[in-house]
Amino acid sequence: MLRTLRSRLTAAAGAAALVGTLLTLGPPAQAAVPATIPLKITNNSGRGEPVYLYNLGTNLATGQQGWADAGGTFHPWPAGGNPPTPAPDAAITGPAAGQSATIRIPKFSGRVYFSYGQKLVFRLTTGGLVQPAVQNPSDPNRNILFNWSEYTLNDSGLWLNSTQVDMFSAPYAVGVQRSDGTTVSTGRLRAGGYSGFFNALRGQPGGWANLIQTRSDGTVLRALSPLYGVETGALPRTVLDDYINRVWQKYATSTLTVTPFADQPGTRYYGRVSGGVMNFTNGSGTVVTSFQKPDADSVFGCHRLLDAPNDAVRGPISRTLCAGFNRSTLLVNPNQPDTTSAGFYQDTVTNHYARKIHAQTVDGKAYAFAFDDVGHHESLVHDGSPLQAYLTLDPLS
Template sequence: MTPLSRRGLLRTAVATALAAPAAGFLAQRASAGGPQQPKAAGLPLKIVNNSGAYDNGSVHVYIVGNDGTHQCYVTPGGELKQVQLSDNGPDGFTDYAIPLTGTETTVQLPQMSGRIYIACGEKLKFKAVDGGQGAALAYPAGWVESDPNYPVVHDCAEFTHKNGAMYCNTTMVDMFSVPLAIGLKGDKDQTTGTLKPGARARVFDQVRSADGFSKLVVDDKRVIAPGHGIGSGLFADDYFAPYIDEVWSAYAGKDLKVTTNAGTFTGRVSGDTLSFSGPAQVSFRKPTTKDVLFCDGALAAPNDGTTGPVAAVLGAAFNRTTLLTTAEQPTTDPAGFYQGDRTHHYAKAMHAATEDGKAYGFAFDDVAGFASYIEDGAAREMTLTLTPFE
């Protein structure tokens, strides 16, 4: 598992969740030590505004996360500071915004795990709250209408910077709003996340026109991922039920083979359980639509080297709707993904939109390497670019 796999993230639709949706990931993956201790030199992070829709004065950057001990944020000068309850201003919210200062705004990125939020037009409202063991942050939940950040056009990229290595990705697991591309220079030059010309509008149009998905489009602000749409009544909680039933019926009469680093597992359905033999005995109860979309519940992936990897492959196959076309997983030809009317049209639209065909449309999208994720063990520079809205 890569250090930035979405499988480690804790996601929630609750607007006031502490350090959500990335608390577990940040705490597990970041380096230890308080933010006031001397750190290795930061990694230059360049922010470039090529949006064409917002000038620099209307774009606000936030770097928030965890250093392994404390929840923290990065100042415009590249200083890592621990979140304090006293950071809340008269309006009840912090102001950790980093302004854009020119064609390229460079911030020194300390060792930490976290998110780089981009807000367009208005600032985001991060609230410092009592986390029980120190101050924590309530992160934006743009899929919750009552969230104070719901009116703000915003998005984020995720990263872990540790011991000279950088692991980073763009993400659409929760929602899509701002087109972002990341570049990484180190042992090699890499980019991912870049949208094709006009692709932002096409994503909105394609999701809006897909049967059952139209309510996930919020004006021109964002498209909400269908899993979160279930929680807000915007998406049917039984959408995948017919497909799940077909899969269960199919593998009651034939074997399903799943290959992971541990070897090949062979599974059959009996009743409500899909059981595998092979390198280990693992089993899964029949998932719900919510389980499929969040890659959780019946498809939860523990970090155990056996059940977890099989769950990841199954989750990807359900979301890509490839389980009825091949009994050997994972499949690696994207031409076979998202076929048929009842599929994950949100993830389908996101993958069609990017130049490299990669996106994080659901949590197991890194199976077979289709996530918008890059890493470098000797990173020298990272660039986050707001690409054209049109």
């Protein structure tokens, strides 16, 4: 997740900062975002184990990687090694079941991890922090129940989300108290949604149940994302081939129109497949970018053959394609992106992981793949002058 969503949160925050700069001669500016804001963590999990919190990321003022303590003070990581060396213990004691605790988060682009029963293991290489990677059987965190939220806090405000891009695990909701005192939240599962998701995944033919990881004591720990399912062999690499092939066949004889910016309806690109390559042209007929036929890895990860750089043309087209493939809307709608979810995940070949997560959330929103924000279907809260942020640990039921 870090390689995709984090970069887009930072890009969004940077774009907002640029807009703010351009508007300095206009209306009075909103109140400045303080150096830290409170994050209230409420433990509604019903679990009796101790909870450990971690606030890890990049200091936006210095570009340094490190961690923040409960008071929001930043601590840069020391030099790592090869092989990796143990990172300093950055754990913050979290609230007991039924209790709340408040920490302060600084201007960061990072993650707030939480774990049940055991502290997480972090190590440092010469290139920086090694994040948990539980798709690896030897990862020291594989048998720990944990999850994380991602956020960016900068001079333009707070962006905070719940994420399932890497895995679906211990449930939680996020929220923000806005400058006017109102509170918005997202990410909460329906009653019974946690077990409902796993039961639904177990019932999905085609190897989808293989995404589930269970501890030796029977505890269900998580479901890996289909990207990691393909990478580890839990899902066959051909799992999306039928749909991808049908898309390529359709647009060999018809045109796919992409309007990537909701606020720029006149900016359109037109895709046609020729010689096995989908070429996109602008309104003048000039080819602006091209895509080889993707595979499941590229679709689930929104990378490789569907790489999405932070530019004004290829990235926006690619993210639209990625969303259309994951939601299986490209065959039924030649005008992308879709703005409503009514037609999502209707093909028998689709991202069933994402489909089942969205079905279990109260508001239908989730970050089940990297560009789930196309059309604003992501579980994200934002405010330009946040008073307080919230992270609520929900029941595993």
